[in-house]
Amino acid sequence: MESGTSSPQPPQSDPLDAFPQKGLEPGDIAVLVLYFLFVLAVGLWSTVKTKRDTVKGYFLAGGDMVWWPVGASLFASNVGSGHFIGLAGSGAATGISVSAYELNGLFSVLMLAWIFLPIYIAGQVTTMPEYLRKRFGGIRIPIILAVLYLFIYIFTKISVDMYAGAIFIQQSLHLDLYLAIVGLLAITAVYTVAGGLAAVIYTDALQTLIMLIGALTLMGYSFVAVGGMEGLKEKYFLALASNRSENSSCGLPREDAFHIFRDPLTSDLPWPGVLFGMSIPSLWYWCTDQVIVQRTLAAKNLSHAKAGALMAAYLKVLPLFIMVFPGMVSRILFPDQVACADPEICQKICSNPSGCSDIAYPKLVLELLPTGLRGLMMAVMVAALMSSLTSIFNSASTIFTMDLWNHLRPRASEKELMIVGRVFVLLLVLVSILWIPVVQASQGGQLFIYIQSISSYLQPPVAVVFIMGCFWKRTNEKGAFWGLISGLLLGLVRLVLDFIYVQPRCDQPDERPVLVKSIHYLYFSMILSTVTLITVSTVSWFTEPPSKEMVSHLTWFTRHDPVVQKEQAPPAAPLSLTLSQNGMPEASSSSSSVQFEMVQENMSKTHSCDMTPKQSKVVKAILWLCGIQEKGKEELPARAEAVIISLEENPLVKTLLDVNLIFCVSCAIFIWGYFA
Structure with a gap:
């Protein structure tokens, strides 16, 4: 094609020539500055508007979110x-197969809302380890x-986002990497610490x-090109x-x-x-x-939760079109950079001898879009980075604090x-910054593959x-543990x-x-799932079955058990607290909800020890920022309340949601079949 005119250039070109010539x-x-101001305004607005002075208010947004911010937050967090x-890099390198992760997630998020969430609601849990504590x-x-x-959050999710953000910052701003990322983390941490989950969901x-606006715009420009x-x-x-070896x-x-x-053996x-091995990690994630x-x-x-999941599922169709296809377009428009095959040249282009497919998306943004839109897409990338980090910070903080x-x-x-909870967010920020050199030194082109593996x-x-x-219902603690x-x-053996x-x-x-x-x-993944399944089943079958209290409301078949049985347990909580402290695996079932039941014991201590008659204005400001106010003491019993009280749904709303579910699944199956 054009190799005759361009082949002599790449080996002699200056490395900077490979980077976008059009800066911001x-x-x-x-546009970027306006975006930052707007996001901070939304974060501060949600900070003032929502209740943040109870654990439920801070970690679960008060349990009063309607469906659309829930759906938007599900998509943005993912x-x-x-x-x-x-995705754009994998699309440029290997084609559309990587979109299977997104289409697989579509089914999984619907399974969450229709199958798993009713169990979690019936069990009155706020964290996943808490569910297992109650169940087993x-x-x-x-x-x-x-x-x-916490290990997965810090060393996989954060590292991926840090690496991806670093690529975009290097490609567009040419700022010092540490300065740019530390700034992003600082802004991210401010409204996560101050606002809790409400700020995270509103900004999401x-x-x-x-x-969506930025990515759809770029998709249009890409297909036109x-x-x-x-x-x-x-x-x-x-x-x-053009610099590829002809005999390779x-x-x-x-x-x-x-x-x-694709081929089951060589692809x-x-x-x-894709059908089975990918579905298990997908179920874990969603x-x-x-x-x-x-x-x-x-x-x-429950209806708002289902509607939010449906919204996220519909949006999960988009990554194939707004990320994977544009990545493939980038390879067409900039083959010498995105599709480079010579390790030495790739090293000069993107500091990665394995290949430079990961620069596909930022290359497309900075070369194809006009002024203003480039700033918008930069805002999109920053939004994606901050959204994921806020989600990880808030959820990791919840697990550390509550479990x-x-x-x-x-x-x-x-x-x-x-x-x-607030201090742990700051510790996560510190760990993130310390992790940056590791991300830089890693094989960036392989990082996305590493995360999937x-x-x-x-x-x-x-x-x-x-x-x-x-x-x-027969699954017990010993079976699950082993x-x-x-x-x-x-x-871990395979990972090492x-x-x-x-x-x-x-x-x-x-x-190898x-x-x-x-x-x-x-x-x-399939082998691992089978081994775990056999172990859980065998050990559970040959050991004592779980007590009725550990099954009631905590499985699909017992989620509608009479509530009266569940209400009998809380009065015994102070007795089971000692068992929990001793770390005995056979602790009574009431210890399973220790993090909420201990409230009764804490109330007297809180009222007697935590009162501060005189506080300076500075101290009051800091306490307000952290959501710690006197009125929070009055609302302590709210911690023991259910987040979503009932599994009851309006029959008409339930029917509309079920029809939408069928339509959404049908669309997904059509896309699978069309591109299979």
């Missing part, structure tokens, strides 16, 4: 800047999961709107780097680039793994991950819990334990092997062990 102009900067960079008793499983969740709703879908299908296979297969577009279902995403479930629990009632700190200090006052190694055992707990341990140990034996570049021989080389991570 004053108009773009103005779609971070890692999606824009990672003891503290072993909740503490293992609380630590595991705003940022979802910004993301290549002549629509037909032009994309025709030109993608011709998008080769490196850098060639895949023949199955426009297919989601990058084998179709059995149905048992604190970040996601917390948003649906903040809804006014770990409460275990260490069962008699902690309301004020102490609120302060600990880490998900396949760590998440299936957790998902299986939740599924068994929700749908098999199933979880066996699955996590097996997954993956980091020791790194996947070689295209031009290098693959000398057969276990690592031949078993795709999605197939390993």
Whole structure:
């Protein structure tokens, strides 16, 4: 094609030539600044408007969110800047198969609202480890999961977003990386600390709107640039780097680039793994991950939660069109950079010898869009980054405060819990900043792949334990514990092997062990799920069954048990508190809700010890920022209340939601079939 005119240039070009020549102009900067001011205004408005001085108010937005901010927050929490960079980059490198993750998530978020959420509501839980504490008793499983969740949040989710944000900042602003990211984290932490979940959900709703406007605009520009879908299908296979070696297969577009279902043995995403192996981590993420479930629990009632999930499901159709296809367009328009195949040249272009497909989206934004729109898309990327980080900060803070700190200090006052939650957010910010050099030093081009593989190694055992707990009444604590341990140990072995034996570049021989080389991570997810399932079933069957209290209201088949039985347990809470402190796995069931039941004991302590007759204006301002006010003491009993009281739904609303569910699933199946 054009190789005759452009082939001599790349080897001699200055590395900066590979970066966008169009920087952000004053108009773009103005849009970006206005965006920041607008987001801070929304965050402060929600801070003033909502109740933040109780645990329910701060961590669950008071439980009064309507469906549309819940749906927007679900989508925004899921779609971070890692999606824009990672999905577009994978689209540029291998085609549309990566969109299977998004389409799979569509089904999973609906399963959350229609199947899992009614169980969580009936069980009156606010965190996922709390559900397991109620369902199985003891503290072993909740503490293992609380630590595991925090590990996954800090070292996978934050690292992906930090890396993706770093790429975009480097490509567009050419600012010092640490300065830019520290600034983003600071602004993010301010309204997360001050506003709690309400601020997070309201700003998520705003940022979802910004993301959709900007991304849809870029999609339009992209398709116009290549002549629509037909032009994309025709030109993608011709998008080769001019500096590619003629006798090498490196850098060639895949023949199955426009297919989601691919060869079960030789492809990058084998179709059995996509259908089954991908579904297990997807269920973990959408149905048992604190970040996601917390948003649906903040809804006014079950119908609003379902409607929010439906909204998120409809939006999950979009990433294929607004991220993956534009990534493929970027390869067509800038083949020498996005599709580079020579390790030395790739190193010069994007500091990654494995390839530069990850610069596909920022390259497209900065080269294709006019002034103003570039600033808008920069705002979109910043919105995605901040949205994901706020979600992680708030949810990780919830888990640490409610599941770990409460275990260490069962008699902690309301004020102490609120302060600990805020301080932990600041600690997460610090860890994020310290993690930046690790992200920089890692193989950036492989980071998105690494995250998916880490998900396949760590998440299936957790998902299986939740599924068994929700749908098999015979599952007990011993079965769940040993199933979880066996699955996590097996997954950790594969994870360590993956980091020791790194996947070689295209031009290098693959000398990895057969276990690592031949078993795709999605197939390993299936193996891991099977091992965990067998272990949980076997151990549970040959040990004593769980007590009736540990099953009532906590499985799909017992969610409608008479409420009277559930109301008998709380008076015994102070007696079971000591058992919980001793760490006995066979603690009585009432200890399962220790974090709410301890309120009665804390009330007298709070009233007697926490009163501060005289406070300076500075202290009062700090306490207001943290949502700690005198009136919070009067509202302490609100902690023990249900977030969503009832599973009852208006029959007409329920019918409308069910019809929408069928339509949404039908659309998803059509898309699967069309691109399969």
